[in-house]
Amino acid sequence: MTQPFTAQDFDPLDEFDLEDDFIGASNAARPAAPPMSAPFAPVAASQTAENDAPLTLSETPAVHDPVGQLVAQTEAAVIAAPPVSPQVEAGGLPASALAAVEVSIPRIAVHVFAERQDTLSAAERAGQDRRMSRATTQIRVGGISAAVEAYQGEPTPPLIIVECLRDARSLLQEIDQLAQVCDAGTKVVVIGAANDILLYRELMRRGVSEYLVAPVQPLQLIAAIGGLFADPAQPFVGRTIAFVGARGGAGASSVAHNTAYAMSERIGVNTVIVDYDLPFGTAGLDFNQDPLGGVADALSQPDRLDATLLDRMMVRCTDKLSLFAAPATLDGDWDIQPDAFEEVTGRIRSTAPFVVLDLPHLWSGWMRKTLISADEVVIVATPDLASLRNAKNMIDLIKQGRPNDAPPRLVLNQVGVPGRPEIPAKDFGAALGVHPSLTIPFDAKIFGSAANNGQMIVESAAKTKAAEAFQTLAQIVSRRELPAAVSTRGKATEGVAKGGSLFSGLMRKKR
Numbered sequence: 001m002t003q004p005f006t007a008q009d010f011d012p013l014d015e016f017d018l019e020d021d022f023i024g025a026s027n028a029a030r031p032a033a034p035p036m037s038a039p040f041a042p043v044a045a046s047q048t049a050e051n052d053a054p055l056t057l058s059e060t061p062a063v064h065d066p067v068g069q070l071v072a073q074t075e076a077a078v079i080a081a082p083p084v085s086p087q088v089e090a091g092g093l094p095a096s097a098l099a100a101v102e103v104s105i106p107r108i109a110v111h112v113f114a115e116r117q118d119t120l121s122a123a124e125r126a127g128q129d130r131r132m133s134r135a136t137t138q139i140r141v142g143g144i145s146a147a148v149e150a151y152q153g154e155p156t157p158p159l160i161i162v163e164c165l166r167d168a169r170s171l172l173q174e175i176d177q178l179a180q181v182c183d184a185g186t187k188v189v190v191i192g193a194a195n196d197i198l199l200y201r202e203l204m205r206r207g208v209s210e211y212l213v214a215p216v217q218p219l220q221l222i223a224a225i226g227g228l229f230a231d232p233a234q235p236f237v238g239r240t241i242a243f244v245g246a247r248g249g250a251g252a253s254s255v256a257h258n259t260a261y262a263m264s265e266r267i268g269v270n271t272v273i274v275d276y277d278l279p280f281g282t283a284g285l286d287f288n289q290d291p292l293g294g295v296a297d298a299l300s301q302p303d304r305l306d307a308t309l310l311d312r313m314m315v316r317c318t319d320k321l322s323l324f325a326a327p328a329t330l331d332g333d334w335d336i337q338p339d340a341f342e343e344v345t346g347r348i349r350s351t352a353p354f355v356v357l358d359l360p361h362l363w364s365g366w367m368r369k370t371l372i373s374a375d376e377v378v379i380v381a382t383p384d385l386a387s388l389r390n391a392k393n394m395i396d397l398i399k400q401g402r403p404n405d406a407p408p409r410l411v412l413n414q415v416g417v418p419g420r421p422e423i424p425a426k427d428f429g430a431a432l433g434v435h436p437s438l439t440i441p442f443d444a445k446i447f448g449s450a451a452n453n454g455q456m457i458v459e460s461a462a463k464t465k466a467a468e469a470f471q472t473l474a475q476i477v478s479r480r481e482l483p484a485a486v487s488t489r490g491k492a493t494e495g496v497a498k499g500g501s502l503f504s505g506l507m508r509k510k511r
Helices: 018-029 066-080 095-101 117-127 144-150 168-181 197-205 218-228 252-267 295-300 307-313 338-348 365-373 385-401 425-432 444-453 465-478 491-497 502-510
Strands: 109-114 136-141 159-163 187-192 210-213 239-245 271-275 321-324 354-358 376-381 409-415 438-441
Touching: 109 117, 109 144, 117 136, 117 218, 136 144, 144 159, 144 168, 159 218, 168 187, 168 197, 187 218, 197 210, 210 218, 239 252, 239 365, 252 271, 252 321, 252 354, 252 376, 252 409, 252 465, 271 338, 295 307, 295 338, 338 354, 338 365, 365 385, 376 385, 376 465, 385 425, 409 425, 409 465, 438 465
Parallel strands: 109 136, 109 159, 159 187, 187 210, 239 354, 239 376, 271 321, 271 354, 376 409, 409 438
Antiparallel strands: none
């Protein structure tokens, strides 16, 4: 643990601590989880440096500094190493780094005091981000001095983000003044101009929670905030991938189920399918399952959900694929509170790395919120004018609600229906401003046979173009490569593969 936040000059450093300096350089260069630090609070002014000649900070480590050389070599190696995905998404971060930004920001107040115009813009965009929807963000013009003046007569929030572009010694003096007016438990993030190891170490020693180097990006701020308030009791939060059809009959459910199956069985990642089409969901049929309640029971009691209850409600289709099936009955009106969908989705995210949301073709408040809050959105459309119009409306709305995220992915399904006029994929994508990530050819025999037998295309027709398309889409949305070894399907559907009838299950439901 670092020392409490102190208002003092630097002590001359005779030796560098290898681990501390390495961590300092890494954190100063990019956002990361901060080290354990004491509360942000002042210390008596008598605690000053014993040496009359305080150490002067420079913007880079001295040439003779072995730690600086090690850090430079490490950063050069990181830059030279080929990334997993060279694609740069919205927000200024590479696609491979987005997984670290999938954080859950609690209901806190965040106050930002910025000097640069681009920092103000980045903070404003971060405050509008879907990940910050529960937090309250206030952005003010001015640096640390403005924060000190503001908190003379008001309590400090849980998090303060301040910017100071002055030299290191002036920055530390202003931080000492800020410490005098901060309440216990307040976390402070500093944005500075110098990428300096010694400055970072001194700020951490004084209780600052994180130090970022300007200019900063919106996702960089969000990642830093999420790291400070991460719940240690929750080891991970799974990514949500929402599939929605541009119009009824586009095949979004079929695409969602086959993609989830390919993710679990071909890529080998644990995946959960959630069928939110309560009256007409097809997930149970597609996997030949007869769930008793599933997602309907979860939505009726979201506050009671825990790991044990979730496990009982889920149906395990294979070793790595679980299903929250819809009841698919008209016995009730399914008048569910909108907040219940968000609560259930959040609880399910803690059970698996990937959660595939099969959304119905309807429009409501919870649908809008689910699409905007999902980590990734896949719009499934057919190459016709109605799908083009609806897909454009969806993409425009989602882009507006997710300014720091990549646009939704577009999948063209049922391409090549005999005798049907179609809009070419190139023209379809140009009209939407989103190039189709995938086109799935129409094959009535393959899809119809798989649906009637309760099987997935990747399983029943592994060598077809449709199967290859679903495996490709699984790699795209999961950002994982397809391993050489291919697992076999579990015992849950072996009866169907050996000749069991899907229709017998339907008959049992009606008795």
